[in-house]
Amino acid sequence: EAGVAQSPRYKIIEKRQSVAFWCNPISGHATLYWYQQILGQGPKLLIQFQNNGVVDDSQLPKDRFSAERLKGVDSTLKIQPAKLEDSAVYLCASSLAMGFEQYFGPGTRLTVT
């Protein structure tokens, strides 16, 4: 069984630029999560999808971050414009349904200069 795929693995951008991350969950997984992991901290949930609907986006900075999961499969997370404090690893995870075990992807390391 293929795991959660994410791309790119690394991204370096200048502040005020935009960036997008892509996530492909495990086949058949209805729930998808995006986490932000700042260096030295544990992951923090940004947004959770159930199929193509948003379940929780309470910690998503909506003035600059957006995410979508149009067909209930792949998802993209966008930052526009980026700030220095957005430098972090962005982890995508998926689960069969809400409350089931979450499987994580390898993450995208973003550096904003």
Next chain:
Amino acid sequence: AQTVTQSQPEMSVQEAETVTLSCTYDTSESDYYLFWYKQPPSRQMILVIRQEAYKQQNATENRFSVNFQKAAKSFSLKISDSQLGDAAMYFCAYRMDSSYKLIFGSGTRLLVRP
């Protein structure tokens, strides 16, 4: 608000020895789940062990076991017969039964000396 605290930024263990990683949490809920995740340098989080709060028996997975003290809100991870491959960041996490959001601690880096 629920919080998870890992007070040991780094721990070191000799190969084949036993090490215990500490975790405390704060919640007013009675039904919840606790987890330990391993994050190697590849960054991929891997579930190590899970504990349901309603279960009194401590969870065990091969060399990994927990000491769950509900009244003290403590959830420590014991790794027996440590192996070089156990070297990684370990995160304690909490989830309410009524929510699906994982709340993570700040992590403990485990070093394994050959």
